[in-house]
Amino acid sequence: MFFLAMRQMVSRKKQTVLIFLGISFSAMIYVVIAGIQLGMRQYLAEQLLNNTAHIRISGREAFIVPEEIEPRVAGAGELMHWIVPPSGRRDIAKLENPQGWFDRLRHDPVVVDFAPRFSVDAILARGQSKWAVGFVGIEPERQVRVTSLEDYMREGSLLDLRGGGKKMIVGSGVLKQLGARLGEFVSVTLGDGDTYPFKIVGVLHLGSKELDERLVLGYLTDVQQINKTPGRISEISVALVDINQSKRLAAQWALYGSDKVESWEEANAAFMQIIIIQDVVRLVITISILLVAAFGIYNVLSIMINQKQKEIAILRSIGYAPARIMELFLWQGLTMGISGAIFGMLLGLGVNLLVGHIDLGFDIGKGRSLLISYAPSIYSTALLMSVMAAVVASFFPARHASKMTPLDIIRANL
Amino acid sequence: MTIVARHVIKEFGSSHTRVLHDLDVTIADGEFVSISGRSGAGKSTLLYLLSTLDHPNHGEIIIDGETVRALSVRALHAFRCRHVGFIFQFHYLLPELTALENVLLAPRNVGLLEEKRPQAMALLEQFDIVGEKDKFPAQMSGGQQQRVAIARALIMNPRYIFADEPTGNLDTVNGMKVMQILQEVHRRDRTTIILVTHEPDYAAMASREIDLCDGRLVSDVRRGVS
Ligand SMILES: Nc1ncnc2c1ncn2[C@@H]1O[C@H](COP(=O)(O)OP(=O)(O)O)[C@@H](O)[C@H]1O
Ligand SMILES: [Mg+2]
Numbered sequence: 001m002f003f004l005a006m007r008q009m010v011s012r013k014k015q016t017v018l019i020f021l022g023i024s025f026s027a028m029i030y031v032v033i034a035g036i037q038l039g040m041r042q043y044l045a046e047q048l049l050n051n052t053a054h055i056r057i058s059g060r061e062a063f064i065v066p067e068e069i070e071p072r073v074a075g076a077g078e079l080m081h082w083i084v085p086p087s088g089r090r091d092i093a094k095l096e097n098p099q100g101w102f103d104r105l106r107h108d109p110v111v112v113d114f115a116p117r118f119s120v121d122a123i124l125a126r127g128q129s130k131w132a133v134g135f136v137g138i139e140p141e142r143q144v145r146v147t148s149l150e151d152y153m154r155e156g157s158l159l160d161l162r163g164g165g166k167k168m169i170v171g172s173g174v175l176k177q178l179g180a181r182l183g184e185f186v187s188v189t190l191g192d193g194d195t196y197p198f199k200i201v202g203v204l205h206l207g208s209k210e211l212d213e214r215l216v217l218g219y220l221t222d223v224q225q226i227n228k229t230p231g232r233i234s235e236i237s238v239a240l241v242d243i244n245q246s247k248r249l250a251a252q253w254a255l256y257g258s259d260k261v262e263s264w265e266e267a268n269a270a271f272m273q274i275i276i277i278q279d280v281v282r283l284v285i286t287i288s289i290l291l292v293a294a295f296g297i298y299n300v301l302s303i304m305i306n307q308k309q310k311e312i313a314i315l316r317s318i319g320y321a322p323a324r325i326m327e328l329f330l331w332q333g334l335t336m337g338i339s340g341a342i343f344g345m346l347l348g349l350g351v352n353l354l355v356g357h358i359d360l361g362f363d364i365g366k367g368r369s370l371l372i373s374y375a376p377s378i379y380s381t382a383l384l385m386s387v388m389a390a391v392v393a394s395f396f397p398a399r400h401a402s403k404m405t406p407l408d409i410i411r412a413n414l
Numbered sequence: 415m416t417i418v419a420r421h422v423i424k425e426f427g428s429s430h431t432r433v434l435h436d437l438d439v440t441i442a443d444g445e446f447v448s449i450s451g452r453s454g455a456g457k458s459t460l461l462y463l464l465s466t467l468d469h470p471n472h473g474e475i476i477i478d479g480e481t482v483r484a485l486s487v488r489a490l491h492a493f494r495c496r497h498v499g500f501i502f503q504f505h506y507l508l509p510e511l512t513a514l515e516n517v518l519l520a521p522r523n524v525g526l527l528e529e530k531r532p533q534a535m536a537l538l539e540q541f542d543i544v545g546e547k548d549k550f551p552a553q554m555s556g557g558q559q560q561r562v563a564i565a566r567a568l569i570m571n572p573r574y575i576f577a578d579e580p581t582g583n584l585d586t587v588n589g590m591k592v593m594q595i596l597q598e599v600h601r602r603d604r605t606t607i608i609l610v611t612h613e614p615d616y617a618a619m620a621s622r623e624i625d626l627c628d629g630r631l632v633s634d635v636r637r638g639v640s
Contacts, residue, residue, distance in 0.1 A: 004508070310506050320495075
């Protein structure tokens, strides 16, 4: 029947080409939309993972609560009225027992590695320029293993911080704001009057203006020392063997103490919501495009089957059973579905390659163009959906054709 | 090897308009039967019953000892493919296929495509249309198309040929050619032929003439040798 199916398609070139293009177009749109969305998501997820790791353990920020103070001031059970209620943060966030965490993480088999950090607010000064930054003390060797920050180094390496000695790595925006250059010394003050000269040994470029203008990295003990709080840790980033365990483990670890333990999904709930919305949008677009393509196949085959009644009658009288008549039309739907899908996927791939090379004029990650996913799953999904749409859309007309009896048709044409 | 119609009644529609009234016919192997009668007499209806394309409301059709109604869809199509050739007034060639491909449709269905190719060529040669073998139906004359349709009916060497006014759409020259072909096939292969026609001249070329009037058999004449 394949032979006859091909002949019938060739003899209706215009309709065949139209349906073929319809399916190609839907497959292409799917590949392009999925490529861009998933590429963007991959990039965002990578960024998030860089900055937050799989699990982040941080000190809980404690606030002053008037009700907690009342009993101590006024005595139990007495009514008290504040003219100005006390308020504010009790202290900067810090881990209660960093050493306990280190011991635990070091021996836990689900942990690949962890990196402690200590962050303070600082002001950099170079000549007349002053610039407020977040000064983050890290352990370079561990940081390299837990996150991919090293990939975003424009100059130098995270490992240049090793051993301390008042060296720092600054964000590209910080460098610009200060008008400083690599190798120069910049003075750092934490607001307590003391200033310390730090040498710029590297430049970091994350592709995010916010971060690049505010982030400064130093050696952990250097930062602890200028803050006069040796041993203090504000957060620990943890890399897990299995990223999918992060939510469960975070909940479990949170029971160990009062510190805040967040999985990367929880830390980025809003982002996860955007991902879900994107999925829904992609699904809706895909389904509507597929419906249009399927409707086209259905329509054309239905019209054709009406035009081909006589031929169907002849085939039946020659001994072609109903199942073979059905085959005849299924083959046509399937052929257009598969070839259209493959052509559309190639088109989509081409469009993606083009779009992926357009210079957008601003930074996204390491480049200046959209990041596009070429995951095989996108292409297999496109193929599967087009073929399914084609099969379903040709099934009903084909079954209708197979149910026509030769006699009704011959009588109708007398 | 016979086709037997026993107490056959055929009605149409919800009003049960009776088109064939309690008909009894037996057609023996190797007969050349013509069915004639006025338009609306029920000739085509009878032919479709005898040829397994339709079923009676009452009574039964028995072919080679088997009741047609009892056959499975599969067996029915296998029977049509192997043993029956149809020729209609309208040739019903598939427009996407060449003359030769049309002739080879039935062999293709049962995997005998290559085996039957020489025979298809021989048939086209015999019918004087071998030069048209690669033409599409639209490129051929009505007479040529009908001859292709006959070749298609003959390709499986059927035991039965059913023809419903095969000359109805043709001029006398082409009509006569078709009749001569049918006679030749009958004589040479002993094929059973059942031909519906309202042309007395053509009906007279058969070995047995059946006359229908308003769904009843009014005469059934056998000639010695045709
Ligand atoms: N499908 C049908 N529905 C209703 N009436 C029909 C149908 N087929 C045939 N008839 C009627 O049966 C009668 C015989 O038709 P038919 O066998 O085609 O006659 P013939 O071939 O002798 O001209 C006609 O009156 C015709 O109108
Ligand atoms: Mg008729």
